Amino acid sequence: MTTPPTSPTSSAAPSVREELFGPDRRGVTVGLVLLISLVAFESMGVGTAMPALVADLGEVSDYSWPFVAFGAATVVGTVAAGRWCDVHGPRLVLLGAPLVFGAGLLVAATAPSLPVLLVGRVLQGAGAGAQGVAVYVLIALVYSVGARPAVFALISSAWVVPSLVGPPVAGVLAEQASWRWVFGGLLPLVVLAVALVARTAARQGAPAHPRPGRRGLLPGAVAAAVAVAAISWVADHTTAVGVVVGVAALVVLVPAVRLLVPAGTLVARRGVAAVVAARGLLSGAFFTATAFLPLLLTDVHGWSLTAAGVPLIVGSLGWSASSAWQGRRPELSRPVLLRAGFACVGTAIAGLLLVAPSWGVAWLAVPLWALAGTGMGLGFSSLSFLLLSHSAPEDTGFHSSAAQLMDQLSQAVVIGVGGGLVAVLAGVSSGLTTLFALLLAMAVAGAALSARTALRD
Known part of the structure; x- marks a missing residue:
């Protein structure tokens, strides 16, 4: 049975602006927007810098693998974070997921070879997926129902600036300096975002009545991640073999999805x-x-x-x-x-x-x-x-x-x-x-x- 949260109804209830930017909320609100902006900048920038990256570390035939690695890891990070937040609360994920994402940026920025870069992309994907879930959980815990439309408007706006300036900035960095700065340049912002949400995150404990364990979530997530990787590969290999791989991926994906979404x-x-x-x-x-x-x-x-x-x-x-x-x-x-x-x-x-x-x-x-x-x-x-x-x-x-x-x-x-x-x-x-x-x-x-x-x- 659903039990939607309720918002304050007293005359002393704070305005939406106070809920978002009052003295006790300003830091976490800005921090949440920054966490989403980091993923947005990375997403927009990497696509622009990828040709230079592949030319440096691999071949044209390797072009899709950094995207595939990120997407597959995002699936696992998303599912694992959702289960953890429901049992233990979002505190550890809010603080840890951006650091995993940052570690992936560092690995990618210093990668001497394509396999090492793919490790960085896996870390980035896992961190991005996990922190996306934790952001939603924190919004549910911290903001009233009346303030949530405004919160989600801010979250949406976090993609606008990266969409406008991310590709040209990444292009300039890749051409004038190095594609490595597309990853490394975001590291200071990761530290800032964690610092902004840390105090509020530290106060979030486990739910009062944690849901009993849902069986098969992590195996289902791994199966879905493999299927996503296969489907992404098929998009660049539309041969007879690709068709067979795509059909097999869908056969794996459908039962996995049934485990990972509401009945x-x-x-x-x-x-x-x-x-x-x-x-x-x-x-x-x-x-x-x-x-x-x-x-x-x-x-x-x-x-x-x-x-x-x-x-x-x-x-x-x-x-x-x-x-x-x-x-x-x-x-x-x-x-x-x-x-x-x-x-x-x-x-x-x-x-x-x-x-x-x-x-x-x-x-x-x-x-x-x-x-x-x-x-x-x-x-x-x-x-x-x-x-x-x-x-x-x-x-x-x-x-x-x-x-x-x-x-x-x-x-x-x-x-x-x-x-x-x-x-x-x-x-x-x-x-x-x-x-x-x-x-x-x-x-x-x-x-x-x-x-x-x-x-x-």
Whole structure:
């Protein structure tokens, strides 16, 4: 039975601004935003610096392995942190996960070879996955229900600056100094983030009534991580062997996922299961389209790489603006906002069907992706709020890890499918037209199940 937390109701209750930036909260609020920003900068920067990194330590055929190592380790870190937080509280994870992430940055920055760099990427992935879960658990413990929309707006904004300046800064560092600074330059910020959250984290103990152990979580996480790695590999190896590996990965992945998410997630059962399912649909649709949009604009319409990045920038701005808007309106229905978010993302993806053909109108990608970003700001923040509202204290870690896991798995699977479609259909235009139709169906399904995410009266 869900037992949503309640917010203070007395006339002396602090305002949302005081809850976020009062003397006792300012440090932890800034620290949480900085923790998310670190992962965002690393994510945006590494993609830009990867060609220089691979040229230095490996070969073109090794290009995908640093991403695969990070993604697989994130799955295990996410699940392990969720279980630990539910039994022991988030204190150790909040303090330890950023240090593991920082150790990974240090290893990568000093790596003399590709295998050592992959060790660093594994540490980064494990730390990033774990701290993402711990951030959600801490938000549930520290902030009232009324303040959470504003907190999640800040969390969303933590991706905006990295999205805008991360790639160009990483490019300058890689070209003028060394790709190693893309990793090493973040280390001081790791120390600062830990210092900011340390006092609040130290006060967080174990839940009063820890949930009995859920069997098979770690083996399931390892199986899912292996499957994610295989699917990511298949995306770059769309051969007959790749197809066999991909099918085998899905056979392993489905039963593993059933262990790692709330019962009923795969059929979007009403309640938290529907929230987790919607998270996978929203992330899979938006981030897969985002991943392939630059390819469409450069390969089919001849845009430069710089120009092809413009829709992604306006999408980030739209996400930040709409997330901030919903954060100032805690009284609005989150399932309704979620449906509106899916509608925006679905409309934008439908519009890409007019961009994908060679005769398509390429400039439409810019306003369309501003609309998609607006939808993500409404939908993603609403899902984060609903997730915590459905979660008793002893389940917050498990539910948070399940939601983040659905993010990771949906993106890995659907991006892999997209790569396969482009290869099998022998053309970017035809492959992406089919992919966008699939993503549109995901958005429509998400809009249809939005009502199932509502809290029971």
